[in-house]
Amino acid sequence: MAPDSPRERLEKLAAQARERALGLKAELERRRGLPAGPGDLFVLPATAGLPVEWAVLERAADGKLLVVPADAGPPAGTADVEVPADAPGGPLSLRCRFGTWLDGALFEPGRRSGVLAPETVAEALRRFRQVESGTLAGSPLAEEVDAEPEYVDWIREVPERARELALAARPSNVRRFPSRSWGMPHKLAAAFALVSVGLSVWVGQLQRKVDRLSEPIFNPPSETVPLGEDTRGDISLAVPRTALHVQLVLSLDSSIDAQEGYLEIVDRFDKAVWQSDRVWLAPDHDYPLTLPRDRLPYGIYLVRVLPAAGFGSPPLAEERLLIEVAE
Amino acid sequence: MGLRLDLWSNRRRLDLRLSSRTSHPEKTAAEEAGVFTAHVRALGSGAPLDSREFEALWTALRAALRSELKRRGLWDSPPSYLGIFGSGSWEPASPENRHESALDEILAECYSYIFVSRLRSLQAQLIIKQNIDGLIFLNIRHFLHERQKQHDPIGFQVFEVLQSAVRLAIDEGELRVLAAGEDKVRNDTVLGFADGMDLPGQGRAELASLVARWNDELLPDLVTLRGRRQEEVVQRLRERLPDLREEGIYTFRFKDLVDPMKADVRARWAAILDLAQGEAVPQAAGEGARNLVRLAGPDTEVEEREVFRKLIECVLISLESLGTDERTRGYLSTLWQFVRVQASEGIEAEAASRLDRALVAGVEAPDEERPSLRKLAEQLHIPRDRLPALYQTLGDLLERCQAAISGKAAVTSLKGKSTHAGRT
Numbered sequence: 001m002a003p004d005s006p007r008e009r010l011e012k013l014a015a016q017a018r019e020r021a022l023g024l025k026a027e028l029e030r031r032r033g034l035p036a037g038p039g040d041l042f043v044l045p046a047t048a049g050l051p052v053e054w055a056v057l058e059r060a061a062d063g064k065l066l067v068v069p070a071d072a073g074p075p076a077g078t079a080d081v082e083v084p085a086d087a088p089g090g091p092l093s094l095r096c097r098f099g100t101w102l103d104g105a106l107f108e109p110g111r112r113s114g115v116l117a118p119e120t121v122a123e124a125l126r127r128f129r130q131v132e133s134g135t136l137a138g139s140p141l142a143e144e145v146d147a148e149p150e151y152v153d154w155i156r157e158v159p160e161r162a163r164e165l166a167l168a169a170r171p172s173n174v175r176r177f178p179s180r181s182w183g184m185p186h187k188l189a190a191a192f193a194l195v196s197v198g199l200s201v202w203v204g205q206l207q208r209k210v211d212r213l214s215e216p217i218f219n220p221p222s223e224t225v226p227l228g229e230d231t232r233g234d235i236s237l238a239v240p241r242t243a244l245h246v247q248l249v250l251s252l253d254s255s256i257d258a259q260e261g262y263l264e265i266v267d268r269f270d271k272a273v274w275q276s277d278r279v280w281l282a283p284d285h286d287y288p289l290t291l292p293r294d295r296l297p298y299g300i301y302l303v304r305v306l307p308a309a310g311f312g313s314p315p316l317a318e319e320r321l322l323i324e325v326a327e
Numbered sequence: 328m329g330l331r332l333d334l335w336s337n338r339r340r341l342d343l344r345l346s347s348r349t350s351h352p353e354k355t356a357a358e359e360a361g362v363f364t365a366h367v368r369a370l371g372s373g374a375p376l377d378s379r380e381f382e383a384l385w386t387a388l389r390a391a392l393r394s395e396l397k398r399r400g401l402w403d404s405p406p407s408y409l410g411i412f413g414s415g416s417w418e419p420a421s422p423e424n425r426h427e428s429a430l431d432e433i434l435a436e437c438y439s440y441i442f443v444s445r446l447r448s449l450q451a452q453l454i455i456k457q458n459i460d461g462l463i464f465l466n467i468r469h470f471l472h473e474r475q476k477q478h479d480p481i482g483f484q485v486f487e488v489l490q491s492a493v494r495l496a497i498d499e500g501e502l503r504v505l506a507a508g509e510d511k512v513r514n515d516t517v518l519g520f521a522d523g524m525d526l527p528g529q530g531r532a533e534l535a536s537l538v539a540r541w542n543d544e545l546l547p548d549l550v551t552l553r554g555r556r557q558e559e560v561v562q563r564l565r566e567r568l569p570d571l572r573e574e575g576i577y578t579f580r581f582k583d584l585v586d587p588m589k590a591d592v593r594a595r596w597a598a599i600l601d602l603a604q605g606e607a608v609p610q611a612a613g614e615g616a617r618n619l620v621r622l623a624g625p626d627t628e629v630e631e632r633e634v635f636r637k638l639i640e641c642v643l644i645s646l647e648s649l650g651t652d653e654r655t656r657g658y659l660s661t662l663w664q665f666v667r668v669q670a671s672e673g674i675e676a677e678a679a680s681r682l683d684r685a686l687v688a689g690v691e692a693p694d695e696e697r698p699s700l701r702k703l704a705e706q707l708h709i710p711r712d713r714l715p716a717l718y719q720t721l722g723d724l725l726e727r728c729q730a731a732i733s734g735k736a737a738v739t740s741l742k743g744k745s746t747h748a749g750r751t
Contacts, residue, residue: 011376014370014376014442014443016443017370017442017443017444017446018370018371018373020446020447021370021371021373021446021447021450022373024447024450025371025373041451043451043452043454043455044455045455048455048456051448051452051462051465053448053451071448072445072448072466072469073465073469074469074472075473084633085444089447091444091445092448110454111454111455113447113450113451113454114447114451139640139643139644140553140554140640140643140644140647141636141639141640141643143553143554143555144553144554144557146554147487147491147553147554147555147557147558148487149487149490149491149494149512150472150487153511
């Protein structure tokens with residue numbers, strides 16, 4: 001039998017790659033909507049500038065995840081676990097020296113990018129523990145990799161930097177604004193516009209309030225409100241009495257078709273607390289919203305997604321939100 | 328063995344595509360900007376590839392690869408340094424054969440490395456990025472780096488050791504980077520001593536003799552010391568760098584220094600490698616059987632590369648726990664690194680290219696007076712009369728590792744094994 005021409009062989013390889021990609025797609029589809037767990041690979045917006053994924057090794061009771069950066073860059077050194085090309089997720093190097101615990105909320109199901117074999121996870125956990133305990137013993141070839149300047153540079157510039165960025169990220173920080181949604185200047189403008197409503201009466205009091213609101217908004221109470229997917233019970237957000245702002249991340253499910261529309265929050269009397277401008281509703285996108293704390297007194301609210309027909313039309317999705325006192 | 332792309336049948340279609348685009352240059356630029364990204368998306372969709380888009384991808388990848396080869400100073404080197412055999416240059420002199428060039432052959436390898444093996448990783452980045460073309464360029468660099476390491480181990484090792492030594496001198500304030508496109512030490516990096524005054528290029532003629540003197544002192548460790556022990560030879564080379572100033576060379580390009588150094592090491596190595604090709608292993612006194620350690624270059628098949636890597640590692644690990652004295656272990660380690668380079672060097676693909684043929688038993692005894700053994704002993708700083716037993720020990724270890732890796736025997740017996748090379 002005549003051997004394949006190089007072009008035919010290449011096309012067969014490409015076909016294999018496509019098959020693998022479809023297999024992965026099916027695997028990811030099976031895990032769709034499931035929370036992040038050991039063996040999952042994710043990408044994070046906080047590290048989008050670097051060629052890394054994050055491999056989940058362990059989930060703690062408090063929801064935090066033990067993760068390590070993973071990349072397809074230089075081969076594995078002593079502190080890394082190599083995932084061969086024919087293994088699930090491979091070829092990849094898990095940089096276990098840079099393992100860290102991150103907030104599980106950073107890992108959104110829509111950003112799951114692959115799956116590792118259980119034995120790979122076990123080996124990475126073992127390597128991570130060895131790094132932690134100082135008992136790491138590498139193979140001779142891995143030690144050769146450690147000594148390569150190219151590897152040294154890569155480790156400094158990619159996984160080390162990735163860990164710094166991931167540690168600095170918070171669920172609210174990593175949510176991205178779609179191009180047509182509100183930006184931070186708009187949100188601040190909205191906050192200040194709100195404050196100015198009673199300015200003529202409460203000049204002195206509001207001046208102090210404006211001063212407070214002019215301060216940078218750091219670490220406000222935050223919660224994700226999934227819209228368009230089934231949730232069990234109310235979404236609740238515990239807000240300390242001293243908080244000046246709250247942040248909500250309105251997260252559109254993939255079941256909502258992309259279209260123009262509106263977002264809205266109403267109180268239990270169906271009175272609008274906040275309404276968006278007309279925005280582009282993109283499935284699997286998040287819409288961060290920062291509001292002055294006093295716009296959302298403790299109580300029950302409804303968060304709605306509305307079609308372009310406008311407010312008052314049947315909502316595309318609706319979710320109950322409970323604002324409660326943080327003890 | 329590389330894939331050789333047959334683009335000839337599509338040439339006419341490609342030309343048509345290009346000519347149709349020339350009337351809309353602004354559209355072409357926009358389309359070309361995301362050609363790699365579009366290809367990854369197309370592969371991920373599972374749909375059949377559009378031949379026009381595939382050709383556009385191919386053209387763009389070819390240009391990017393050629394550019395990176397030039398940037399790394401590989402364009403003027405033999406393609407065999409990257410595992411492409413049978414061509415003296417990347418592009419054939421005759422245009423009739425341009426579709427069978429070494430460049431097209433490595434292009435196919437590069438395509439496979441990036442778009443087949445790493446497709447999942449690329450698709451992952453598409454979840455959070457609109458355009459991943461930059462990642463493709465990064466992967467081209469990784470691809471060439473790995474190829475060079477695999478097929479030009481001497482050049483790679485000399486480059487890395489000298490690069491580390493220069494970086495050390497920069498960190499210590501003796502050398503400084505005068506001009507470079509990046510902040511890293513690369514071929515085109517211009518370096519100078521703190522009080523440097525002359526122009527790069529001056530004294531280049533003297534560099535060849537200077538680095539030859541360095542190599543007299545640094546070899547074989549320059550090539551055979553790896554891993555943790557590589558630092559020793561880096562430090563020794565770093566201490567030699569002030570010799571440049573004493574020779575009146577205050578400013579130089581990194582390439583001006585590394586190229587003659589590589590050439591000198593390659594020449595010395597070649598002198599023993601050529602003669603050692605297929606040479607029988609010298610027989611230890613009292614031994615009845617003989618083995619043959621042959622030049623055996625791993626080809627580019629992933630599986631075979633992996634077996635090669637495992638064998639190298641297995642023997643290195645076995646050496647660490649071998650029941651022998653430190654001096655003998657040092658000799659064995661040096662000789663094994665020599666054999667490793669020997670088996671990796673750029674040889675014709677038609678030669679015995681399978682690692683499972685590295686050991687060939689039952690050959691005739693060699694002539695122990697062969698000049699290559701004297702050269703080998705001189706170059707590796709190993710007493711000549713030790714070589715037969717050392718070879719025999721390595722042959723035994725290699726055989727056991729080979730059996731262990733292929734699943735034919737257990738590896739547990741390797742640790743603490745006594746050796747033919749046990750005397751000091």
